[in-house]
Amino acid sequence: MMADYTPEYVGTVTKYVFVESPSMTPGELALRAYEASEGVLIKETCFGLQVTGEPESVDRLIEVIRAFDPAHIFVKDRGFPPGDPRRCRANLGGARPGYLGHEREFRLLRYITHGLEELGRREGEAPEPVPPVREKKPLLDIKRLQELIETEES
Amino acid sequence: MAKVFIYPATSLILSDLVARFGHKPLGAALGIRERIQTAGVDSPPLQITPEEPKRGLKYAAVEVPSGVRGRMAIYGPLIEEAEAAVIVTDADLAFGCMGCARTDELILFSLRQSGIPILELTYPSTEEEGVQFVAAIKKFLDGLEKGGEA
Numbered sequence: 001m002m003a004d005y006t007p008e009y010v011g012t013v014t015k016y017v018f019v020e021s022p023s024m025t026p027g028e029l030a031l032r033a034y035e036a037s038e039g040v041l042i043k044e045t046c047f048g049l050q051v052t053g054e055p056e057s058v059d060r061l062i063e064v065i066r067a068f069d070p071a072h073i074f075v076k077d078r079g080f081p082p083g084d085p086r087r088c089r090a091n092l093g094g095a096r097p098g099y100l101g102h103e104r105e106f107r108l109l110r111y112i113t114h115g116l117e118e119l120g121r122r123e124g125e126a127p128e129p130v131p132p133v134r135e136k137k138p139l140l141d142i143k144r145l146q147e148l149i150e151t152e153e154s
Numbered sequence: 155m156a157k158v159f160i161y162p163a164t165s166l167i168l169s170d171l172v173a174r175f176g177h178k179p180l181g182a183a184l185g186i187r188e189r190i191q192t193a194g195v196d197s198p199p200l201q202i203t204p205e206e207p208k209r210g211l212k213y214a215a216v217e218v219p220s221g222v223r224g225r226m227a228i229y230g231p232l233i234e235e236a237e238a239a240v241i242v243t244d245a246d247l248a249f250g251c252m253g254c255a256r257t258d259e260l261i262l263f264s265l266r267q268s269g270i271p272i273l274e275l276t277y278p279s280t281e282e283e284g285v286q287f288v289a290a291i292k293k294f295l296d297g298l299e300k301g302g303e304a
Contacts, residue, residue, distance in 0.1 A: 002196065003196040076165075076169035076183070077169060077179070077181060079185070080190055087199070111279070111287070112170075112284055114284045115278070115285045115288030
């Protein structure tokens with residue numbers, strides 16, 4: 001028998017705020033965010049915060065939070081509300097699903113921070129971006145194809 | 155403000171940079187949030203119900219495994235909505251079971267077929283690459299604002 005599902009926090013938006021800064025801890029960020037929260041639910045985590053609320057309020061708060069340390073604070077969307085028993089590690093044990101992906105990218109954040117700061121400094125004489133070109137696989141040579149067909153037949 | 159699909163769809167870096175430069179990142183969280191906040195049949199953990207593989211038929215043929223079709227029910231509408239895409243090609247965090255791997259291939263194929271402007275990059279591994287990475291994304295996104303392809 002299938003059970004009914006009644007969602008919580010309908011119409012809200014949850015966002016992760018990651019802080020990778022030499023001058024600000026998640027605790028300090030949380031304290032400063034509370035001052036500007038205005039009804040937005042804030043949860044402190046080991047890497048930063050989770051903020052939940054009406055989309056406009058969350059966007060406004062994110063704008064305020066980003067201004068604290070623009071090159072060291074990173075934000076992304078989250079599908080689940082905070083403390084959801086399907087995701088919260090308090091119920092599951094081990095790392096929260098998705099945490100390891102964040103951890104992997106967290107190590108690259110210092111390069112992004114450097115990029116953002118450097119880009120701000122080099123404004124006007126910005127380096128020409130060189131996006132790596134996708135390598136094209138060499139096409140199958142016609143003679144090689146013939147060989148393959150012959151080997152297959154024998 | 156353009157809607158920009160990001161791949162890996164769960165990427166923190168891409169999601170942040172796209173939002174930072176004034177556009178809307180389309181990632182997995184938006185599709186998941188929609189399902190989590192919709193009442194219906196209880197189907198933990200991600201509220202993927204038997205309806206999803208049926209919806210996925212729009213994006214993958216019937217003989218494609220239901221796991222891929224179910225995932226495409228989340229990503230397909232986002233790809234349709236997208237006006238541009240940023241792809242990191244060497245994302246080692248974008249791995250998973252066979253269902254995830256095949257869905258990822260289908261996502262990349264669908265994006266490249268869709269004709270929207272696409273920026274393909276690799277993750278930075280040095281500070282200078284970090285500068286180029288951010289500069290490339292900024293230039294691409296600024297180009298979108300002007301309505302032209304970057």
